[in-house]
Amino acid sequence: MHNENTSGNEEKVSRDDNGVATQENSTVNEEYAYLDRGGFSSERFKIELRGLPKFYGIAELKKLMNQKLGLSTSKIKRPKNGSHWLYACFQNNEDRTKAINALNGYVWKGKTLIAEEAKPAPDPLVKRKLEEDSNVQRKKKKEDEGKSQEERLKDAVIPFWNVSYEEQLKRKENEIRKTLMHYENEVWKVFKNRRKEIEANRKIYNGLSFELKLIQKSPVTEGYRNKSEFTVGIDEETQKPTVGFRLGSYVTGTVGVAPIHMLKHIPEETKKAVSIFQDFVRSSDLAPYSPADYTGYWRYLTVRQSTYSGELMVIVSMYPQELSSEELEKLKTQLIECFSTEDSKACGIRSLYFHLLTKKRVGDEDSKATHLMGPTHITDSILGLKFRISPEAFFQINTACAELLYSSAIELSRATADSTVLDICCGTGTIGLCFAKHVNKVLGLEIIPEAVKDAKANAAENGVTNCDFFTGKAEDILPSVLARATGDDIIAIVDPPRAGLHMRAITTLRNAVSVRRIVYVSCHAAAATRNLTDLARPATKTLRGPPFRPAVALPLDMFPHTPHLELVLLLEREAPAVQEKKSDDSEKMESSTIETENETEPENKEESVQ
CATH class of the missing domain: 3.30.70.330 (RRM (RNA recognition motif) domain)
Structure with missing residues (x-):
């Protein structure tokens, strides 16, 4: 799943989809996320x-x-x-x-x-969920009483830290089955005339109408993260500036940051880089940034690590406050010296970026990171291909498991030498380039221009000549990119952000009958349910093409020691002759979904999202 933009004043620490405690913007972002989900409101x-x-x-x-x-x-x-x-x-x-x-x-x-x-109205469903989450937070605070700081951090970041790996896999399999059964219930509502068939398949596939394969283990379970973002703050136990993860949120009265040396999913080289920067911050005259009063300077340290070369890229982020340009230049020099020592070289630090943050409130602008030292990119490898990674680039967190993910996607897709792959939300082109040698053509779409540049550079670096990449929103450029596709066997690879694809992109895929199969990749299956339901619903005046039926689901444990996983779902186009007549219920459900394209209202979401 690609990175998301956030907005809002309040910040919190929670586990991200990849199992790391991150600084996210809280209620302001979540309650108003529907405004950015696509469609007019x-x-x-x-x-x-x-x-x-x-x-x-x-x-x-x-x-x-x-x-x-x-x-x-x-x-x-x-x-x-x-x-x-x-x-x-x-x-x-x-x-x-x-x-x-x-x-x-x-x-x-x-x-x-x-x-x-x-101001726009908050989403009532999200608002209610946040209130429920707040109650959970209070309950958790009570449960945390008596626990050490280390235990509380592990519970927040890697909540399965004291659970055997086999038990972790069982829990994840149970959860993904529950999620897919929720999706099945949505399909059940839509396909009244297929209920007998669905029931028959459920007897074969243990409650689902399609095959759910056994969860694939991660080849690596410790030190697997190739990217981590750390917060600079004050350790409540030592009262010293610390580079680590925050234990709570400002709105709940917790701003303390705990050290990360005991977290087993972070590589040792990354921990050493954190320690080096922590020493630098503690010796600095500048204080860590405080979310309580917006004072202070040092904010984040992002570390990216190549499992192929061992190279590390570090990105230092700070609020400049009132520092002069001369003072900032002096800081840059000090940072270069800090990350040029023998200890820094020994842990693999090669590339350094400096990021000045100016975005403290909604609407403020933010700058891009400035390259200070070493190569502008680090290089990693998947399935024998090399990929350059820039500071903002999306790259799967667990490189070893990403190889398993991409090879599984290729196998499930049943791609042939005559197939054309449509790589939607392609990022830096990793999955599309891995498909390239198995198909006739790969066409990639990505909204971030820098990622498209990386994708083209990656294609050139690997001598891949049958890939083209295009910049723009999927819902805007998908029709024109589809027009470039040749042949009648088009496979769409969809690896969208958490919010999923815009309804216009879904409509384009439904109406392009040459798209025979869709490989949908998601790190948050529950959030993908809406897209999957829209792809499966019966043909209507708007969704003219035959629907896509789920055929096979494959979960992969991309994030050991956390509740999260990656899901690959193969959807196959239904034969036109098998389509049922559109029922009144499907008309209603269509209008409920298409409404999000024309008029997304938080008051109406209770009916359309359940």
């Missing part, structure tokens, strides 16, 4: 209208706004009858600005109206 362009008369009707107000004042109101929301304020939503920012200018100060029925921009 009038919640983006909302105003609050106050000072309304005691007696008025919505029809009267609409007439005033749309006919008399020439506004383009999308909808009006009144909390309750008789309220002296309400929300009005618009299609774009220009219409909203026009409305504010027209309504603010306007006298209507003897009352002077006040019109101002309004």
